[in-house]
Amino acid sequence: MMSEQESTCTKSSVSIQNIEKTPKADVSLRSCRNYLSTRLSTLLSIPASKGKNGIKTFNLKKAIKSMSLHHWNLFWHGFWAWTVDSMDFFCVSISVSDIAKDLNTDVTSITWGITLVLMLRSVGSIIFGYCGDRWGRKWPLCVCYLLFTILEIATGFVKTLNQFLAIRSLFGIAMGGCYGLAAATSLEDAPQVSRGFLSGIFLPGYSLGYVLATAFYRGFETTQFTWKALFWFSAGPPFLLLIWRLSFGELEYFKDLYEAKQLHNQRVKEAIKARELGISTDDNEEDLREITFWSELKETFRAEWPMLIYLILMLSGTNFMSHGSQDLFPTMLKKQAKLSRNALTITNVVVNLGGCFGGIFWGQISEFLGRRLAVILCAICGGAFLYPTFFKHSEAYIIPCGFLLQFAVMGAWGIIPIHLTELTSKSSLRTMISGTAYQLGNLASSASSTIESKIGSRFPLKESGDDAYDYGKVMCIFMGCVFGYLIIVLFLGPERFHTSIKTDFMLEEEDVDSNYELDRVLSPVPRSHFEGKIRVIHKE
Template sequence: MQEAGMSKNKNYPQKDKKWYEEINRNQWKTVIAGGLGWALDSMDVMLYAMVVVHIMSELQLGTTQGGLLTTITLVASGIGGMLFGLIADKWGRKFSLTLSIVTYSLFTAACGFSQTLTQLIVFRFILGLGMGGEWTAGAALVTESWPAKHRGKAMGLMQSCWALGYAIAALITAIILPKYGWRAVFFAGILPALFTLWIRGHVEESNIWTTDREKRGRVNRNIMNNILELFSPEYKKFTLLAFGLSLMHLFTYWGLFSWIPGYLSLPPEKGGAGLDIFKSATWVIVMQAGGWFGYVLFGFIADSIGRKKAFTIFFTVATVLVPVYAVTRNEIALLLLGPFLVFFGAGFASGFGPLIAELFPTHMRATAQGIIYNSARAVSAFAPLVIGSLAEVYGLGPAFLLIGACFFLGLILLLFLPETTGKELESV
């Protein structure tokens, strides 16, 4: 009897591992590196939004000049994403990530020394280069380090850190601005540079990239070859479709969410919701909570049911939600709809890193992610201007209908993309 009992215990089925138990220490470190880099990126970029009114007052700038600085930063981020993608494919994901963080940290702090609009434009432009570069390098490092079945989760965790960085920027401003002024707020932006010391000492380079470099001998490869290969017959279709989806995403994000605070606070006769300052801020904070969950959960959903199905669900709901939100004036309805709008209207951003990574081979992966995503980011820099121009004629609410149309366009583009969920990233 005892022998039978022992046999039964021996053959008793073990519980399956939880997904997070399948991730090793280095893989977690890549997400920490990419995620914190992205959060600190968000923090440095959003510090400007927090103090722009004070900058305009001291430097005697108008609203057009204040908006121009945002556009310049976004255009530069597109250029930076392409540049650092090439660097990541040539010299490594870890090196590119470190360099991008140092770049945006140093030039955020430099903004605090600006005495003229010209100086601020130069510093914001170089800051933007690092901003775009961080996502490119971080996305390549994370997607290549994590197993295929959990790649979406990894990028969801990384992408969600943007919302955390936004909150950190608000906290820093609240602490420093009243006592020390807007220049000191920018000086705090140097702190992310210290984070690179941890990356250099604790994060390993992508094994896939290292193996590919050794097998192909690509240390001296002309990086222009990677750019040309994006438009070769083999990859041109994927390049154009991924660019179209990226442009749809970034145009809708900057076109919609850069104007949401204004929409909430503008009086109804000007096409807004007419909320006071306190309510507008509260409504925006509640919305960002929905965004955080959207970023994280999209990765889990995409790993479970597939990239295309997950994108389809989010795009479909966003196509409906944007027009509904645009015509809503009831305060409680706006509060309740807001988190869902950001959840479905922005959460799918987590899917672009894995999607582009799975469409292109290792030797050109970071180049593809950098050029496709960030060229779309550069074009989308004009989204706030387009929506603002339409709002002058029709009001912000009706102008948001263009955003709903963009989500519908995204649904059409999805029809032509292959399903890539579970694809292993081969080194050659």
């Protein structure tokens, strides 16, 4: 944190340091040609070869030891926020057949509840992301928890399909705000050396949420209220998280960010006042601009709009990958593979534990291979297990192959939080930008389950009953296309490996651990000692 002496401007020091304006995004033909020519070389520029002895070693002990109790508290809170978010979402996926039966409708109609949640999450990410970047991460996240609690209880009382869809639509808005705030809570205050390790643990909370939804569904399945009791029970965890979040304060990262903005704006006002009094300054009009939300948003779009488009394309692929392999998976096991209740529970739990282990494993592998190459390898490995998972309808094939499929799918997702944080490192609106990009990817993939269900209904399995369809064939082909798309997008995409997440007008991190080129950076908050600071820039 800044000292009181540093945050005080004297009247004799009213000049604002000339700041080199962030260059506008260059999308000229020459620039694009140069960029594309480096895709293969940068993909194969493996970080593991950048160490002092020609190979980099990942020091897990250092990553863990660098974390204080405060850091662990923040990380585990964000982790459980994301896990509970996932569990509440999968409560519908795991009980879709029972909900359809009670509401006197078909499975496809209920899957619209999943689709609506995914579609409206982008609305929530904009609303809560704006609040999080303007007023802090704490209170918007608390509002998310409160909405989760209310809406999960309300879901258990619906009587018609329209009521169900309306409640799930509101839930989608609340859910959309959770990811960006949870990721920020887990990673922003963490030491640089620990973030890759933490990223690999954070996203598997999504798979853990699936496991919890499956386990609790099995517990309530034979009760009087079945799926309704599941939703009433799922209102408890977010309420506990609300109490937990109220017990500690705002993130230090946001405090520093807010203080840096205030200091800059104070000095701008003093420089303008000096001009009005006839005191000459060396500042041009560009220097005399206060930092506001809208100015930051405009600057981000001006300089980073190609990156934002890429993020949506990348996250659309990763969301199609997860939802395409998970949302209708329980229905396929129940209707097509005809697994018993116990076998269905065991299979769902084991398969999604594969996702938990995969995220941790591949998150650490990305520290050696880089983010892009690691995600591409996940897509290739996942493709190898599509056929046995979706065409061999016996536990002997589905459990081990499904485990390895989700090991790859959620392995890719284990890399995404840190990759996304690094790609949005130049913007102080990271919560809104990353959260909205993630949710727009969700929006693009929102019809995954409905598409699979609709196409699957064209392949009825008469021998298995009137409501049995060949979902396995559809899911296998669908996932093959998704993996191919993801490989292409990641190959063509950028990477900012181990870049600092601090903005130019904040104190740069002192625990940067990277062997990439170090460039001197000037801060919009002028201070003499800051000019010696450095940050890491991965030259593409």
